[in-house]
Amino acid sequence: MSVESTDGGKWSCEYCTYKNFPSSLKCTMCRGAKPLLNEDIYRLRENIDTNELSNMNLLSLASGPCDITTNNASCDGKWICDVCTYLNSPKDLRCNQCRTTKATHTLDNINTTTVTNISAINLHEHIQPLRISQHSDLAQSLISRSRNNSPPTSSSTVSLDKSRQQQQQQQHRSTTNNITVTGTATINNSTIGCNNIQKWSCMACTYENWPKSLKCAMCGTMGNNATNISRSQQASCLILPTSDRENNEHCRTNTNILDERVQQRSSSHRFQDTAGATNNLEAERAAKAFRRNADWGWLKACLGVLEGDPSPVEAYLSAGGDPARQLIAQEVALLNRSSAFDVGHTLVHLAIRFHREDMLATLLSQIEGSESGVKRVPSYVAPDLAADIRRYFASTIRQRKGSFPCYFVTDLPTFALPAEVEELPGTVQEQLFTELLDKDAQQQLESEPPAVNWSLEVTMRLGSRLYALWNRSAGDCLLDSAMQATWGVFDRDNALRRALADSLHQGGHVFYPRWKEYETSQASLLEFSLDEGQWEEDWTSLLSLASQPGASLEQLHVFALAHILRRPIIVYGVKYVKSFRGETIGYARFEGVYLPLLWEQSFCTRTPLALGYTRGHFSALVPMEPYSRLVDTRTQTQHSPSDELQITFLPLMDRDRKLLPIHFLTQSEMGREETILRQWLEVCETEGGILVAQQRLHKRPLLVAQMVEEWLNHYRRLAQTTSAPFARPIPIQDYSSDGDTDEE
Template identity: 60%
Template sequence: MSGKEKKWSCEYCTYENYPSALKCTMCRGPRPFISEDIYSLHNNDDKTNSAAGSCDTKPNINTWQCETCTFFNHIKDQICTQCGSPFVSASNLHDYLQPLKITQHSDLAQSLSQPRNNSPPASLTNVENSKRMTLGKWTCMICTYENWPRATKCSMCGYTPQTSQRPPSSSRLISPSNQNIDVSNQEDLYRTPSNIMEENNCEAERKLRLMRRNADWNWLNACIGVIEGNPVPVEHYLSSGGDPARTLTASEVAILNRSSAFDVGHTLVHLAIRFQRDDLLAVLLTQIRGSGSGRKNVPSYIAPDIAADIRRHFAATIRHGKASFPYSFVTEFPTFALPAEVDELPGSVQEQLFEELLDKDAQAQLESEPAVINWSLELTVRLGSRLHALWNRSAGDCLLDSVMQATWGVFDRDNQLRSTLAESLDRGSDIFYPRWREYEENHASFLQYSLEEGQWEDDWQSMLQLANSPGTSLEMLHVFALAHVLRRPIIVYGVKYVKSFRGEALGYSRFEGVYLPLLCEQSFCVRTPIALGYTRGHFSALVPMEPYSRNESRLPKTNLGSDQLQSIFLPLMDRERKILPIHFLTESEMGREEAILRQWMDVCESEGGILVAQQLLHKRPLLVAQMVEEWLNHYRRLAQVTGAPFPRPIPVQDYSSDGDTDDE
């Protein structure tokens, strides 16, 4: 070392380092900054120039170049001051010569087979290495990411390709069979990457088209419907016999091509929980808990053409009131009931009929302790007034569908009843709003809170918007308005507490009670009510079974007319003998509930002291009778099959929920 070279001291450990060291050799601390003229350093001796200016590509006899980072270090440094790699000199060169022998079983050959070591052998030039590595990669058919040849699945999206979708082993750099470089096929070395990419993309696109052609799109559309909050495809999948516990496969996830939403193994329930679709989750869990096989053959599904005629006939019965009646109303008042001929079918056919017609889950909830319906043996057995919960669509139109089922036996598929309801509330706001606000203010004062005028106006506008939005759930006001549209009372038997799926009570349900057309003239309305059931955000039509056959010769000798059967008795009390609440009464009307019920309905008292309302069953309208008869013939044919000398299994027919209209 010449006298001009001056060591520098580390600020942390005071170790004196050579001028060429950029870091402390002892503690690896940084070299202190010294203001120097960088141009004067160029005239220093070769040793300082080569060490301090390590970017110079010309080596010096007093320096050695690191094989790892190519940094020029001072000859006295045993390790690289830049990366810490050891100095390999002629004295210890023999320690590194032996591992350089590349054989089939050498350590270096074994290390080349590791997945994290993708570098080519040193014998290939950089251009050859780049070409071989590009040829060896395979392109993902989902995200087009180029993966290394040894990757079993895509490193970007996780897609696992089939063996035929990956390039052949001869085009790869290292063959997994013998751990050596395969250059037997010399043509693969000169194939351009674009040709291979084009070949792989064509093959991938062909396979993807094949998967799409053979896919179950009812199932895939249901998955998309869950994440988008659209209940129509989900309902269509379930009603056509789809399994709610079905899981997504890898090919189906590839077809959907939304890795952020769909994962392999997910069910509709997983998707509903992930995207917080509570309404759809309730329907799916109900299906899984065993509400039936998923096949529903309601009368409107068996005879869809007649059902469409019934809806058109119902639309023709709607009139638009004027002056004192600014809302719309109907002019016919049918009441739907199950035909008595059901009892004439064999037991196995009856069981299938009720399985495909009723909502077993809603029936069980309404009859579970404490029971809401069918809790009196006097009414259900002696008086033949047992109520059955008809299966209903799970969309937000369930209230309107249940009202149409309880009257005409069909669904409100074309939203005719909803549009009539929205128009009635809009045109009759001057008479509906004061009574609604007074009723809600009384309830709010009972809960010790109040609202400002602007808040009441906003709530009323939201009620109008709900009525005019198909697919959205409705409130108590809409049931009250429907009683005016139908010009008849509506009795809702509902659970008192809304419970979670674990059975925990979430809140108090206010839907149960009697809804009367209080804003109409009594002489303008009929006294026969309809019955609905409410269970956890869902309405169902509650209908009885006719006590006698339609055959007039089998009718009992009573004073009833030829077009009238027998009365069905609907309880106006709960099982604790408390009168059901009458909704939307004013303060002056409260305390006279029983008298008001007798004014609007034919009320009597049973021998057991139960206050009941009479529901008179009249002769069915012609179209409804034709639809019911065609529906019965379907099960009569099944009874003939089972009653033949050589009985055959009952054929299963799936009727999807979209068979009810021409549009769906």
């Protein structure tokens, strides 16, 4: 309780401590009743103005935090909102602050005349009808306010109880208790005031929420408060008499609607939880079923492209797999490599993404529907040994000191097919040649007019048939073919290209005069000439091509390779370049002999290399070791030295018995072609009068021998499969030379 202040006669509110004027019966700030200082309210009859008493609330005479008749008109005609206690104009149907409807909170059933005539003398007469057994308008009003869940109802009812206890200790005790229970049921059986509202705790997160909240403000869980409110409101309506229940039909309707909404919300949450659990269960079952029925051959092929392993890719294609097949979402999830695999990817996409050029060539050839398939050259079967060979070759490159700083190699091996190939069964031999050779290039070189194998004397009697090895179709085909003809591998590390570019740049002052003189003589035959600026521009372009990996090379580059490899290079090629329609579009000009004319003859070997040229593509032409060498080795005869296997013969003439042209000869060397050939090559003449060069096949280097042996073992295992009991036929695959690179 607050005490009367001496500050101008103002009195302090016991709830908000606001100082009000003495004439104010309610607190201007919180609308709390003026304290009565424990005086008898009946003795204040003479000091209270009847008009003021008629305008003040019935229950404002008792101390309490707020007025129960908040919706009654104030002294100036305004009505107070039950929710936010805002003073609104009498003509306002909704609260201007919280938009609460006036009709919902107005005590329409209170008799105005009854309230107006209330005084200190007849106060007990109006308190008596508050019993539930009597049906006065004030009782109906109080019960109606208890249904609206208004906290002031409880506090005001408590104030009424205190007043009645002073006047009627025993007469109205039961009635007062009934009203109190009814009024406080809506706030979880607590009789606290507006300034001390009891909140309800959420069962899920223990957050304390306001009593009017239907669900937790923190986690959204539906609280028991909503159900309790609806049940208490329903109980409050049911205790009314029949006539009152008929007049208050909206109470039951609102209660039913609230119950239905609570049930719908709770059921919707349960349905969502159940649906989510069902969906997860069904998804897990579908994933397990898909895992059991997945095409693991296809998935292993995808992983093989990622890891650079061609075996699962070959197995998938051999089984009739579609190279254009696309990954689906379930397969991507099963592979569990979201950073590597995407929905819609094919093996071609994966090969391009992870730079698997050899697999890309195979897959593209399969998609195009050509005769191509998997290529299996020795460097494919033994990629580790092939990498060691390339590293060893790079270590053998040196630069010559002196006025001609050209690069050269220290080792001079010559690659040939092993004679053990002839021991394999016919079907295995056919598959081996299909996977090793470039049938398209072989066919073009042997077609009319043939460039290789046109002499039966050389191919049959001398056993010097040339085979075109499969090669990459990129701009590095010249360098790859030179590496295949010597070491049996590709120039994947561009070691030979770097040596070529550096030799032309640093030794250009030696190469340029001979190149310019030769090109000038060739231009004069075609009756045209170039000025110095054009020669320098062409020379700069040739140097640029040598420095760019993948760029196509010209005749000058073949001439420079002869100096780097320190040996002659014989190119057998078509005379005319034809279009894809078969139309002749110009001279090829690559066929001929390229000699290391800028070196001393003693610094070079006389064993040449053979290359084939077909419509912008170079291939390595290698012989097969004579089978007689294999027999002599097994019988340990001494027909040949231990470091030499056999000699093969390379024609220095074309089919018309004309000498192959020698490129980059000066004017003083013209007309002495045969003499020059005999100086740089071991030249002899066959019985048929064909001028040939001897190619000595030395013992293979250790790494090359191991690579070839591992490559042969693959076909030996196939041969054992065909010769075993109940042998299965080997699936013969068709392959071609289409491709870009290898994966060693």
